[in-house]
Amino acid sequence: MQQGSARRSNRDRTETTRAELISAARELFTEKSYAETGTPEIVAAAGVTRGALYHHFADKQALFAAVVEQEAAAVAREIDRASPPSLSARDALIAGSDAYLTAMRVPGRTRLLLLDGPAVLGRAEMDAIDNRHGNRSLREGLVAAMRTQSMKRLPPEALTALLAAAFDRAALAIEAGASGEDYRAVLTALIEGLSPA
Amino acid sequence: MQQGSARRSNRDRTETTRAELISAARELFTEKSYAETGTPEIVAAAGVTRGALYHHFADKQALFAAVVEQEAAAVAREIDRASPPSLSARDALIAGSDAYLTAMRVPGRTRLLLLDGPAVLGRAEMDAIDNRHGNRSLREGLVAAMRTQSMKRLPPEALTALLAAAFDRAALAIEAGASGEDYRAVLTALIEGLSPA
DNA sequence: CAATTAACATACAGTCTGCATGTAAATTGA
């Protein structure tokens, strides 16, 4: 006979504690910034102690990496949902762009993924994260468009990175109050400019 | 009668102390990062005490802002030198792009201007700095190209920001070891794609 | 040249990070 709360497997404890920590950290990292959020504050919000944090994560940066990874995955899911493979290559790109800009309007996401992420983890690790999630479908879309002759032939790696950078900056500008219309227009112009002559 | 070293005007002292602090901070901020560089280390390298730092700058962030401002100005000067107004609009853009990528290969500049800068100062202040220096000539070049009908008509603000973002990402990728050829090819393709049909 | 202000140096308070140590619960294996 096991009483419901006092008897929990280690795996269960680990999962919930990690989830609580990541959730609390996500909340604070998006409200404020990585630098302005202290580990005492995080563990208080998560209802554990700093001992638990440093048991499950190597350091504050590792916890941040977990938060970023989770958020990047969430953004990628939202984009995939909005651009099903039934669309043509070009339409999928446009739909994906819109979905990305919409996804990035969730408060704090731009800071987390576009400002603090690169600064804290470095561009190399951010690229690795992006390639595991968001950028992958963008690159596949571009390659597909190039294969159907609806796009100029260019190095996929570089093209993906530079278009993604443009999307990122657009998301930041829109959050800062710029005209979403203007930025969408330029983005589509950049993409359509890549059609073969 | 004044002995040469013991007699210095306040303006002179301020200027040299601020310059020493900015120079030492630049060195350390580019070698390591903003977060990994402490004020004790900065003032030791500058040959002053923390009292001097906090007398001349509101806080560590203000010193960082001064460093970023100076570095952005240096980059802008190098670009202006490489793309004289004698060139055609399109050639000036290409030359400016090359000059930018070259300027950003100075060690530590990408971290200072592209990673730590936005994270520490925020995109708004970084945009302000960029508009005081580098981006201004880029925007003027784009507007000029649009006026001579050699470029599609698009909102200049947004176009400038997105192309600059692509340049930035290219600089980061090249520093990380990616093929400069690939990225230059994509950048020129993006720009040439904006020619009117 | 007295009064004031600027340019620092020094000392301190508060906070944070990472680690070391301690403890209770869960898991293992004989």
Place this chain on the structure above:
DNA sequence: TCAATTTACATGCAGACTGTATGTTAATTG
């Protein structure tokens, strides 16, 4: 099944850092 071991934490500590308050000397002002 139960002793040995490992896991999942909690607590306390050491070192470092930031910003400020206070003190001191030199320059500037009226």
